[in-house]
Amino acid sequence: MNVKKLESLKNRARDIRVLIIKMLVEAGSGHPGGSLSATDILTCLYFHKMNYDPTDPLRDRFVLSKGHGVPALYATLVKAGYLEEKEVMTLRKINSRMQGHPDHFRLPLMETSAGSLGVGLSIAQGMALAAKIDEKNYKTYCMIGDGEIQEGQMWEAFMSAPKFKLDNLVCILDYNQGQIDGPVKEVMDIEPIAEKLKSFNWHVIEINGHNLEEILNALYEADSIKDKPTFIIAHTVKGKGVSFMEGVIDWHGKAPSQEEGEKAIKEILNG
C-alpha cells in the first residue's frame, strides 16, 4: 500500500467522522460510540476493497448487522457520492429516508434493514449463497457488534456459513468492548471468541480495527481463503477519534450537544 493512498484513506475516515458528529448533533439522538469505532473499516471497504456500484447486481455487498452504527454508513455513502449531505442531516427526523436504523425499503442503498441485533449474518449468508448458486464472484461483508454475539441466532449462523463453504463471506467484528449495560466482558463475556470461531471452522484473523493497513491486509487475506468463511476480529475503540468519548460506554447511545459536537470535530480535524 503506497503512502499516498493510505493518506487519502485517512482523510476519508476523518471526513466521515466529522460528518457523523454533525449528523448526531443535528438529530439529537443516536449512537456515536459504535459509529466512530466502525469508521476505519467502512472507509477501507467502500474506498478501496469493495467493488461497489449500487445499481450493479454483481456489486459486493455490505450488511451492517449492528444497525445502530448506521450514521457511519450514511456518512460513508455521502463521501462516496451516493447520498447528499443535506439529506443525511435529516437523520431520525420525520419523513426522512435516514431512519434511526437501516431501512432497506425506504433506502435501498442499505442492503438490508437491521437494528434488531443478531439477524444480519443470516441475511448476509443468504446473499453469499445466492452468489454461489449463480456462480458469481461478488463478495458479501457483514459487520457485527460484540454484544450482538450474545444473540442465539448468531451461533446458528456461525454454524451454517462453514457448512455451506461460504468463502465469499467475510464477517467483521467491531470489537469495541462496550454495550449499553457495561463492558461486554461483564455483561456476558464472548471470549475466547477467536478460539470459538476457529472451532466452528471459520478462518480467523485478528487486527487493530483502526490500522488501515491491517484492515486492508485482512480483507485481502480473506480473498485467498478457499472453502470457508473469514471472521475478522477488529479490535476497536468505542468513540474513536474523540478523546472524551473514547472507551466511555455512556457514549454508546447518546448524541453530543452543539458544544460537545464542536469540540469533537475540532479534535477529529486535529487528530
Next chain:
Amino acid sequence: MAKATRAAFGEAILELGEKDKDLIVLDADLSKSTQTQKFSKKFPHRWFEVGIAEANMIGIGAGLALAGKKPFVCSFACFLIGRFETIRISLAYNRANVKMVGTHCGIGIGEDGYTQMSLEDIACMRSLPEMSIVQPADEIETKQCIEYMLQHKGPVYIRLTRQALEDVHTLRYKFQFGKGDVLKEGKDVALLATGGVVYNTLQAAEELEKLGVKATVVNIHTIKPLDKELIFNLSKKIEKFVTVEDHNIYGGLGGAVAEALSEQTPRKLLRIGVNDVYAESGTPEDVYKKYGLDAEGIFSKIKKFLQK
C-alpha cells in the same frame, strides 16, 4: 382423492422447480414432513438443509431474496412463527420476496399435542404490514396457490395441513388471490371458513339444509388481504355470520372478519375455532371432535347460534 395440502405443495414445487431456476427451497430438519424431500433429490443445488435453526433459515431466505432468488422457507407453522423477530425484521420490513411455508397447522395434527400446534400464527402474521397470508383448502387449490405465489412479489405466509383433506374443488377451479371463493349460496347465514375445515363446514351446511337453513359457504383462502368487498356485499343481504378455522378464535379469520364487519355493516358473528385454550394430544379425529371442529361440532354450534 383426499390429500394433505403439504403433500400437494411438495408436488407443486417439484414441477415449478423445472420452470423457474430461481426457486430455492430451505428446510430445517423436517423435509420429510414438509414434503420438500423430493425437491432435494431432484434439485440438490437449490435445496438447503439449515438444521434445527429456523431463525437462521428465515434470515438466509431473506438474504437470498434480496439477492434476487425466490426462496421457500419451510417448517412446521409453529416453529416458523416462533421466530417472529426474524420474520418481522429480516423478512417483512425488508419486503423480502420470501415464501414462508408453515405445515402441520392447527390442532388437526393430533397426537403431537400443543407444542407442535400453531394456533397463533395467523394472528401474528396479520399484524405485519404487507404480509400476504394464504391457506388453501385442498390439493387443487394448493397447487394453483403455490404457482401463483411463486410469481407474486413480496413476503408470503402459506399455511398447510398435515392431515389429508377431501377435495372441495374440481379441476375447473381457478384460484384468485385476495378473492373469497364462494362454494355455496344461501340467504340465512354466511359461513366463512379457511383451510382444512372448509370441507367440514360444507358438510355442516348440508346438515343445516336438512333443517331448512340455507347457508352461503365461502372459502377464505386469502386471509390477508381479506376480501372485504365480498364480506360487505354478503352483509347487505345476510344477517348472521360464522367463521370457521383451525386457529385461536382471536386474531385469525374470526378476528379479521369481526373487524371487517364492524367497519362496514355490523352483524351477529359466531367465531368457531380453538376457543382460546391450549389444545391437547389425541387422534386428529378425537381432537377435532373434542374441540368441535368436525362437521358435527360445527353444525351444532351454528344451529345453537341461529336459534338465539
